[in-house]
Amino acid sequence: MIQYKASRERIAITFKKDERLDNTSGTFYDGLQCNVLILEDNSTKVCLLDCGCISLDYYAVNAVKTKIRKATGIPDCNIILWTSQINPSAKTPDFKESETIGQFIEILSEKLAEGVKKAYENLEEVHLKTGKINITDLNLNAPYNAKLSSEGSRENENSTENELITLSLWDKRNELFALLVNYTISPANRIAYKGIFSKGINDYLFKYIKDNFGNLPVILFGNGPWGNFNHPDDPDPGQADDFENAERTANSLGTYIIDTIRNSSLLDGKIRFASLKSKFPQRVITQHKEFETILQGMAVNNFALVTFPGAFSRESGLEVKKLSPYDNTMVIGMANSHLGYEITQLSHDAEDILLKQARAIIDNLKSQSIKVMERRAADNKYLHKDFHLALNLLLTYIFDNFGKDAMTDYLRNFARVYYSPLNQGIKSGDKEILVNHFKNIYEKEEWPVEITSDNNTIVITQQACPGISHILKKGMKPCPYYRETYNTVNQTICMNTPFEYIMEYFNDETGACKQKFIRREAKL
Amino acid sequence: MISCTDFIPAYSEGFKFLEMTGGRKEVEKFWSYLSEIYLKDTLGELVSRDGLAGCYAYWSHSLNEEAADFTMILDEIKSEFIIDMHKCPSKGMLNEIKHIEPYPSYCEHCPALYAPVVEKCGYKFEYDLSLCHKANCYLRIKTDK
Missing domain, CATH: 3.30.1380 (Muramoyl-pentapeptide Carboxypeptidase; domain 2)
Structure with a gap:
């Protein structure tokens, strides 16, 4: 079996000046983190970063990747960075021209590169497991689905994403070393009136997992494709928006995560990786502007993950899973950029472009995972010096x-x-x-x-x-x-x-x- | 000099010589020796480093040099590596040489050599030699989960 090595790190990324002092969120307003996982077999190194902030654009992500590459030698294209928390604490670096945002990116890049470098020096042997569960009785996204349905959105019950997938890493003592959870929680369930509900869910979720597996594992949460963004000023009726609800939601989800981890199967195979630079046209065609970004994919055995470079629809996520030959295929949204975060940002064919690119990623991974060689005797000269x-x-x-x-x-x-x-x-x-x-x-x-x-x-x-x-x-x-x-x-x-x-x-x-x-x- | 292209009959005659000298046990002892001395550092190293992809690398090299007629599949998604040997060059050559009688258990050297190496790396070695008299065989190496 292939020997993998991994390291993990939690990097504090809250800016002092951004910290809220009113403490209205109680103990959960405890600063933001970037959870980092570095994984390697003997030939491929990958670095996954789940950044606890609202979003990062492609330029910011590139700045981070460049710094990490310089610090560790891990190639930019093998670094995946996504954002997973809705929290007002970290500003969205939308305005790259702005000096303040420039400083923000600079400081964030430094912090992340330093943390990843530290982690990289402590690689240890691990084995990998993956698990999957279909959650049918925990309809976190019901209010969101109902809202979309009433609006006549193309998303409907058939596009409900119920799959929860985990990638767990275990150390030599068989202790949980790190965990990547992938589940789609729509913004309607992540944004509350104080804008910090998703962090509440994540914090409660991580607490739940740590209650079961101890405090050491680093946990990364990769949210699936969000679908259309639901603005905080326009909450759904009946939307959960307080910490009690966040805890209830997280605990319900947590039981499934624990079940999934316990029923996981061992992974064995080279780490396969693919990345593809792509461009998405802006909706306002007169500006002839295209957004550059990157799609990435990783596969090990029957596990794969594919990134969506922003807030794309769950239908596209489901389509990617249908295309994928890997049993457990994660689709992680808001990775490497935040396209579609503003609902009118991208042209109408953005989802089609996305699917084409995602298919290319899947095909690339598949061509690495499955190789067929057919030879006839006449194809070669008979000379085997060994x-x-x-x-x-x-x-x-x-x-x-x-x-x-x-x-x-x-x-x-x-x-x-x-x-x-x-x-x-x-x-x-x-x-x-x-x-x-x-x-x-x-x-x-x-x-x-x-x-x-x-x-x-x-x-x-x-x-x-x-x-x-x-x-x-x-x-x-x-x-x-x-x-x-x-x-x-x-x-x-x-x-x-x-x-x-x-x-x-x-x-x-x-x-x-x-x-x-x-x-x-x-x-x- | 015995040319490497004449190795197969030399190998087959070697097995016969060993059996004549020390019985079947001696042949199996030699196969273990060869597996340990030779394959541990070649196939073994590749498989312990790259898993089933190491099997693919090893046999890509040797089967092409041996001009075998085969279909080889590495499927990391299913965690398996398959060689469907349509015509084994070694057994094929032995079948074609009319003036020598191949060692009766010639084909058994393959599982004897390869299985211990891949099993040590955590894989299951399965094979079917039922058609080996036609120079046709099948092997599958799977992750032993």
Whole structure:
């Protein structure tokens, strides 16, 4: 099974000047965090950041990624940053030209890069599990669905997203190390009159999980595709908006999360990653403006996650899950940018563009996870030099266990049986049969050799043996008396024929040698 | 020199020699030795590092060099690696050489060599040699969850 390593960190990102002093939110107004998870197999590193603020635009996200890359070497395209909390504490860096926002991004990037670097220095072995549950009796999104339905929105009951998916990481002691939860909670359930309800849900949720698994695990919450944004000034009737409701909601959801974690299955597979830069046109076409962003995807075994670069519809999320061959496919919204956060921001075909891009991500991941190779014998040349290694080990085994005589007996037996047609052939005295045999061998081996002959003699000279050369190249040692693969074999080939085999010299270290086949009658 | 293209008959005759010398036990002992000495550092290293993708890398190299006729599938989503060998070059060669009798259990060296290596890395090794006389076999390596 593949060995994964991971590290985790909670990075405080609340700005002092942004902290509210009225404390109307009680203990839950305890500052914002970015929960970080770094995961790697031996070749791919990924960094996931669940940033507890309302949203970050593409420029801010890029600034963060650049800083993290410089601090850790993790490539920008393997860093996913999403936002998951509605909270007035962290300002939305919409106005990148503004000096204040510029400072905000600078400070945020520094804090995150520093935290990720610290985490990166403490990687430890983990194993991964994923679980999924369909929640049908906890209709958190009912008020939102009802509202959309009454407005004639294209979202309807069929597009209700009930799937809750977890990716859990466990340390060597089998303790929960980190957790990524993916569930779609619509803004109607996340925004309350004081604008901090979602943080309440998250805080209660994390508390619930920690009550079960201890205080150490870092928990990331990836909200699914939100659908259309529901403005806080326009709450749904009956919308939950207080901390009691937040706690009730979180606890209900928490039981499902615990069940999902407990019924998770082990993951084994390389970390597959895909990212795709894309552009979304603005709705006001006269401005000819396009928003740059990036979609990303990650897959391990039957788990995958695909990011949506903002607040896109749950229908698109469901479509992506339908497209995905991975059983547990998370769709995480508000990742890498906040497109669609303003409802009139994007052109009407934004969802179609999104689906096209998401399909490309899924296809890319799938092409990494599933590989098929079909070959016919004629497609390749037959030359597997590693067979020299296996033969050398066979000779070594016989030599070590039964001695030199047994080794030469084996070679003699083999040559007598296998080269019997050659032996029969040269009994006629036709030396060309021998010449052709050796030319053929060296051609197949693609090895330089000098073969000369006259009426009575064939001389084969080589500067090195292809077998010994390959054995040495692979860091192995040729068997003692490897020369017998020449001497014994060729003597056996010549047995009861008009030819005699003479090995003039043989260098045991390189296999450089000179061999002669002499007509016996000429020798006399 | 025994050319690497003549290795297969040399291998088959080697198994016969070992069986004649020490019985079937000796052949199996040699297979274990080969598995431990040779495959641990090649296949074993790839699989312990890359899992089933390591199997794909290992056999991509060797089966192409051996000019085998096969379909190989790495499916990390299902956690399985499959080789459907339509025509094994080794067994095919032995079948074609009319003047030598292949070692009767020749094909058994494959599971004997590979299974211990992948099982040590946490995988299940399944195989079907029922058609191996036709140089056709099937192997599947799965994550042992």
